[in-house]
Amino acid sequence: MLTIGNLSRRTGVKIPTIRYYEQMGLLAPPERSEGNQRRYARDECDRLAFIKHARDLGLKIEAIRELIELSAHPNQPCADADRIAAEQLHAVRERIGKLRKLERELARIATGCDGEQIKDCYVIRALASHDLCEDEH
Amino acid sequence: MLTIGNLSRRTGVKIPTIRYYEQMGLLAPPERSEGNQRRYARDECDRLAFIKHARDLGLKIEAIRELIELSAHPNQPCADADRIAAEQLHAVRERIGKLRKLERELARIATGCDGEQIKDCYVIRALASHDLCEDEH
DNA sequence: CTTGAACCTCTAGCAGCCTGAGGTCACACA
DNA sequence: TGTGTGACCTCAGGCTGCTAGAGGTTCAAG
Structure with a gap:
């Protein structure tokens, strides 16, 4: 106990x-x-x-x-348990795919700034506009 | 307006x-x-x-x-904005790393079951014990 | 002037817990 | 046998980032 x-x-x-x-x-x-x-x-x-x-x-x-x-x-047959695991695997793979897109864009944003002041900051500008994005989202 | x-x-x-x-x-x-x-x-x-x-x-x-x-x-200098973007990138990369571990394990679990009944189901057994895991977690 | 869509505030709910208040229990030590 | 203290109890409320609904008001077109 x-x-x-x-x-x-x-x-x-x-x-x-x-x-x-x-x-x-x-x-x-x-x-x-x-x-x-x-x-x-x-x-x-x-x-x-x-x-x-x-x-x-x-x-x-x-x-x-x-x-x-x-x-x-x-x-009982175990098809349902297998299905749950497969669904979970699918969900995880989707999340990974989305996160990798974000990673690419964030990497570009985070490393792209060579300004010194906020008004020139690439991070701020990239967030303010989608024109600087590579893919749609 | x-x-x-x-x-x-x-x-x-x-x-x-x-x-x-x-x-x-x-x-x-x-x-x-x-x-x-x-x-x-x-x-x-x-x-x-x-x-x-x-x-x-x-x-x-x-x-x-x-x-x-x-x-x-x-x-103002834009170091803080850059830091926030870098932190976010770091967080995203960590999440990706964790998810890929999960993906590997789930793939193993989800495809490894060739039993027909719950009592033989690899999914259930794998979840019940860490002995069947490849890495620590 | 009427209608109906769009708006307002406020409350409550979702997952998956965590924290804290205020009180009780178990057990070691004197 | 008393007492201290740490582990436990329940219950309420909070967290993030919204979403949904109730019940009521406003806007703009016809």
Whole structure:
């Protein structure tokens, strides 16, 4: 049996976040001590590690809830779990694509300024007008 | 003089967002009609385009506020503006780096499942344990 | 003068937490 | 057995950057 603080230290998930996950239905409400404090069993610890890992990978709470439900039915086909992972991969690739466009433009803006005063500053001018942009956005 | 609706159409910034920017101090409170409706001059339109451009590039409201203040002092040196752009570039590059790690791991997870049932599903197993990860995270 | 679109303010909501107030519990030490 | 203190409890409110809706007013065309 772990206190919430121990669980937090073991998993690296902050205490208020653990309580939040419980509220959101990702973690089952744990047993309580006589004085109403949460006491966690080991498998709750595993489940929290699962949640943290999924969050670190950028999955939304809702997607994680789905995966947890899926994992409760070990004999069902796993196409849904695969779909969730594939969707997440797709979303990540889209974000990367967008960020790389931004990177290019910011690099141009950030390195392009050789003015000395605000009135000549390329950063300020580039932000003020799209005429200095390479692609549409 | 533009109504808020015209300003919105010209800049592509939604009306509630314009009011929000005013509330956040990015846009000066504009003149009002007799009936208390906002009436914008052209330079407000430019400023809003500046804000939108910066937001599209991922700059935070706070950073934009700084830039606006800077641009109000055209004879100051522009090192601060350059710094803000450089910081933003750095942040974008960090986000890209993290996302590419995620991409690699998700690709492995999403394509690695050849099980048919949840209990054999690589997606579920990979999320449950870091043992299947390639790098630390 | 009427209609209907566009505007106003204010409140509340979204994700995914974090912080703080005000109070209780657990446990070691004297 | 008392006491200190650190960990815990709940609940409310805050954060970013908007968005949506209620309920009411104004503007401009016909």
